[in-house]
Amino acid sequence: MLLRPRPFLLQVLTPLPFSRAPLAVRRTLSAPAAAAAGAAPRGDAPAPARTRHKNSRKAEPPRVPANTALFFPPGVERDADVTAEMVIPGSNIVVGPYAGDARVKEAEFIGCSAHARDCPKDDRPEFAVLGRSNVGKSSLINSLTRRKEAALTSKKPGKTQTINHHLINKSWYLVDLPGYGFAAASKTARMDWSSFTKGYFLNRDSLVGVLLLVDASVPTQQIDLDCANWLGRNNVGLTFVFTKCDKVKKGKGGRPDENIKEFLENIGSLYPRPPPWIMTSSTTGLGREGLLLHMSQLRNYWDNEAT
């Protein structure tokens, strides 16, 4: 089996594989890339939205928690002097030298697989989109690809039941997975969802990383922490993607920024180094460009260095 170093393993008690040549990160190197992602010229919070979405009560995207711990991508030294322009808006992700063309020019649905062994056999890098049922996995894929129905969405949980491969720009895959954590199911049954997806995570050599989606419109759910824990213990690199950041519910536990802060506090103890995270909304497009840019740097590192 071909073993490739994954670019952003989280339980990194050994040196990361990407501490290469020192990098003058203050140079223009990453600033244009951050600008391409829509980086605000100053500050670490996303620029306020100018229009209200008809379905959301609030126009302003949630603010990044203060003193947020940064994620340093491949090619950026951990103690690098990072300026606000180099951080993707609404995230803790620093843009590094591997960031490249993040555009989605073409997206093609390749097929669905019931088992890991049935997935496409080529070596193209892929990102798996994972999260609770109804968290917005299929919607995120549609938003990233700008296709309304690239992946089928539904208000009813459990819509996606197979491993679905979408080929992007003929060069990499986005993979839609079944959701976990039906509220109605027992705890055992809930974690059992993964008997076949677990095989996928453990055996998929071309998996660059997992986008673990977390619903920012509700307080921290134990099952998301359990999933993050399982992936971490199995050396699967992940990025937390907060979804539904446009959605503000009335009452306690209804504010995305508070829920995100609470979630980050909860996972803080799980990881010795801060994992990457980003705020998104498939409804307003918040975080789309930034997430694509982040994936480009992981992918380019994978393509160039990890073979």
Ligand SMILES: Nc1nc2c(ncn2[C@@H]2O[C@H](COP(=O)(O)OP(=O)(O)OP(=O)(O)O)[C@@H](O)[C@H]2O)c(=O)[nH]1
């Ligand atoms: N307000 C808001 N609603 C969203 C967002 N993303 C998804 N939704 C809604 O959430 C519901 C579930 O979305 P899906 O994309 O089907 O969720 P999923 O995670 O693929 O669900 P399963 O396939 O059942 O696991 C749909 O009604 C979406 O319209 C978002 O960013 N904001």
Ligand SMILES: [Mg+2]
């Ligand atoms: Mg789905």
